[in-house]
Amino acid sequence: MSILFDSNSRVIVQGITGREGLYHTKGMLASGTRVVGGVTPGKGGSEVEGLPVFDTVAEAKAQTGANVSCIFVPPMGAADAIMEAAHEGMPLTVCITEGIPVLDMTRVAAYLKEHPTRLIGPNCPGLATPGAGKVGIMPYHIFKEGDVGFVSRSGTLTYEVVALLTQAGVGQSSCIGIGGDPIIGTTFIDCLRLFEADPKTVAVVMCGEIGGSDEEDAAAYAKTMSKPVVSFISGRTAPEGKRMGHAGAIVSGKAGSAQGKVEALQAAGIPVAETIFDIPGMVKQALRRS
Amino acid sequence: MRRYGIPVSPGKIATTPAEAEAIAREFGVPVVIKAQVYVGGRGKAGGIQFGETPEGARDAAARVLGMDIKGLTVEKVLVVPKVAIKEEYYLGVVLDRASQAPVVIVSAAGGVEIEEVAEHEPEKILRHVVDVRWGLLPLEARGLLAQSGVPSVVVAKGGAILSALVQAFMASDATLAEINPLALTEDGQVVAADAKIVLDDNALPRQKEFAAWAEPEEANPLEFEAKAAGLTYVKLDGNVGVIGNGAGLVMTTLDMVARAGGRPANFLDIGGGAKAEVMAKALLFVARDPQVQGIVVNIFGGITRGEEVAKGIILAQRDLPVGMPIVARLSGTGEVEGRALLADAGLTWGVDMREAAQKIVAEINANNAKGATA
Numbered sequence: 001m002s003i004l005f006d007s008n009s010r011v012i013v014q015g016i017t018g019r020e021g022l023y024h025t026k027g028m029l030a031s032g033t034r035v036v037g038g039v040t041p042g043k044g045g046s047e048v049e050g051l052p053v054f055d056t057v058a059e060a061k062a063q064t065g066a067n068v069s070c071i072f073v074p075p076m077g078a079a080d081a082i083m084e085a086a087h088e089g090m091p092l093t094v095c096i097t098e099g100i101p102v103l104d105m106t107r108v109a110a111y112l113k114e115h116p117t118r119l120i121g122p123n124c125p126g127l128a129t130p131g132a133g134k135v136g137i138m139p140y141h142i143f144k145e146g147d148v149g150f151v152s153r154s155g156t157l158t159y160e161v162v163a164l165l166t167q168a169g170v171g172q173s174s175c176i177g178i179g180g181d182p183i184i185g186t187t188f189i190d191c192l193r194l195f196e197a198d199p200k201t202v203a204v205v206m207c208g209e210i211g212g213s214d215e216e217d218a219a220a221y222a223k224t225m226s227k228p229v230v231s232f233i234s235g236r237t238a239p240e241g242k243r244m245g246h247a248g249a250i251v252s253g254k255a256g257s258a259q260g261k262v263e264a265l266q267a268a269g270i271p272v273a274e275t276i277f278d279i280p281g282m283v284k285q286a287l288r289r290s
Numbered sequence: 291m292r293r294y295g296i297p298v299s300p301g302k303i304a305t306t307p308a309e310a311e312a313i314a315r316e317f318g319v320p321v322v323i324k325a326q327v328y329v330g331g332r333g334k335a336g337g338i339q340f341g342e343t344p345e346g347a348r349d350a351a352a353r354v355l356g357m358d359i360k361g362l363t364v365e366k367v368l369v370v371p372k373v374a375i376k377e378e379y380y381l382g383v384v385l386d387r388a389s390q391a392p393v394v395i396v397s398a399a400g401g402v403e404i405e406e407v408a409e410h411e412p413e414k415i416l417r418h419v420v421d422v423r424w425g426l427l428p429l430e431a432r433g434l435l436a437q438s439g440v441p442s443v444v445v446a447k448g449g450a451i452l453s454a455l456v457q458a459f460m461a462s463d464a465t466l467a468e469i470n471p472l473a474l475t476e477d478g479q480v481v482a483a484d485a486k487i488v489l490d491d492n493a494l495p496r497q498k499e500f501a502a503w504a505e506p507e508e509a510n511p512l513e514f515e516a517k518a519a520g521l522t523y524v525k526l527d528g529n530v531g532v533i534g535n536g537a538g539l540v541m542t543t544l545d546m547v548a549r550a551g552g553r554p555a556n557f558l559d560i561g562g563g564a565k566a567e568v569m570a571k572a573l574l575f576v577a578r579d580p581q582v583q584g585i586v587v588n589i590f591g592g593i594t595r596g597e598e599v600a601k602g603i604i605l606a607q608r609d610l611p612v613g614m615p616i617v618a619r620l621s622g623t624g625e626v627e628g629r630a631l632l633a634d635a636g637l638t639w640g641v642d643m644r645e646a647a648q649k650i651v652a653e654i655n656a657n658n659a660k661g662a663t664a
Contacts, residue, residue, distance in 0.1 A: 102490050110421070
């Protein structure tokens with residue numbers, strides 16, 4: 001078992017003929033993911049990597065029975081691509097694209113209220129279920145099948161921590177990168193709920209960072225969970241008012257600081273790792289206790 | 291603002307006292323001289339002065355031009371006719387993460403920082419989530435103003451201004467647009483006496499007109515240059531340069547440098563799949579900050595290959611200041627090849643980011659100790 005994605009998932013790639021889309025389609029296929037086709041308007045009827053390309057998501061879904069879409073469309077067209085997937089009732093849409101104008105995302109947020117799809121991202125590395133494959137750009141070789149859920153706002157930091165867990169013999173059930181933008185489809189609390197309901201997952205690692213209040217909201221929920229959560233917050237040295245790479249990583253006045261997040265988590269009884277190197281040991285300890 | 295039908299005080303920019311005098315003659319006195327700098331608190335710093343006569347305007351401009359406000363030199367002043375203001379209000383629209391939408395903020399308490407009103411008199415602030423399909427309808431704008439308790443002339447004229455402000459916000463891809471204060475003058479006019487707009491960097495490719503407005507004095511000059519060079523760089527105030535791939539990883543590296551007893555000098559994310567040339571460019575860029583005494587490079591290789599990073603570090607060597615320590619940590623794709631290249635070139639590398647952070651801080655401290663005894 002896993003959350004959101006398993007070996008029965010059928011994936012199409014929106015933007016499959018672009019450089020990024022093509023490169024990562026190969027990576028997904030190599031990880032064992034069942035990629036069943038792609039969408040690029042204007043390239044319908046062609047083939048890449050032996051996969052059929054369609055002009056629209058509607059055709060792709062009808063012809064391939066896809067239930068997941070992975071988006072690599074460039075920033076100015078990405079919001080439209082998300083809405084197209086939602087319009088066709090795709091159950092899961094994963095948007096990797098970085099740099100989507102935030103006003104476009106406010107429109108997407110409003111649209112998704114009437115056309116529900118589970119959106120992961122944008123500006124995210126996607127997700128992986130060790131043993132079943134991945135949707136997105138995570139390096140698949142770092143994973144190990146297991147029963148610890150992982151959720152993070154970042155890409156390379158996720159790989160770093162997952163590699164530490166794997167090295168320590170702690171396998172993962174599913175790993176979700178929710179994205180570094182201010183407006184994202186799926187938040188920490190959504191992922192914690194999914195992990196809480198997943199029979200395979202026994203504990204969760206949550207890696208947050210400065211900006212917004214997702215970590216604080218998640219802390220309140222984590223307190224009520226039956227499974228242990230171990231957390232880490234990045235950006236303790238970030239000054240106020242500076243955007244640290246991710247569009248959403250900014251401390252505004254008193255809101256969004258690492259200190260505030262660490263305090264909220266600790267107040268909820270959620271252990272916060274001082275450095276990422278402490279995470280594997282803390283997970284093992286939490287599992288011994290529960 | 292004018293383009294969207296928002297009445298703003300007429301004003302002209304002067305860069306010399308003589309220009310300010312000429313503008314004052316054109317508008318008629320009295321006038322207000324306002325320093326043009328991208329920081330708040332200029333009034334307190336003496337950056338706003340009055341000219342009762344054209345000559346007075348010239349003298350006031352002479353006092354303000356060249357003034358230092360929070361580290362920025364005033365090179366321009368705005369000359370505007372002085373109007374008798376009866377009351378001041380606040381109108382704003384800001385992108386709100388929690389609502390995933392623009393939120394309009396209205397307050398009858400204007401002319402001061404809205405954050406202070408929010409903290410001390412939250413009951414004086416009204417918030418309204420904008421439906422992005424419609425924008426803010428004029429009827430909603432009037433309703434908000436009526437609710438805020440402003441006089442009826444402001445409900446009518448201010449409502450139209452607020453609705454237009456939201457239009458301007460959406461059309462220009464802003465993340466913040468505010469009029470503070472919106473002024474009711476003694477003669478019953480409602481005008482935007484001062485305004486501010488912050489644009490979304492992600493939208494600049496489709497906002498070509500505004501992209502040209504960005505000015506170097508807006509941010510640190512190095513940050514401005516980095517943006518033009520396609521690097522994600524944030525200047526901090528320490529002495530340890532930090533470069534990595536991925537925002538979360540770089541942020542964590544900064545924290546690790548701080549834990550090792552160092553002070554990070556910057557944040558620099560080279561992104562995914564960087565080649566040797568990009569790595570070399572990043573190193574040379576970070577080294578331009580005169581405070582930097584050493585640089586730590588932290589790469590988790592996925593699409594980015596360790597040997598490309600190593601080649602980039604070696605490539606940059608001949609142009610870096612002599613004796614500046616560099617410690618690299620390469621992991622993932624190409625780590626074996628990359629580490630071998632660095633070792634052959636006599637460069638230091640760390641197995642993990644903690645070790646790399648400790649090594650760079652130790653090397654900088656050792657250099658400084660040598661410098662102190664020499």
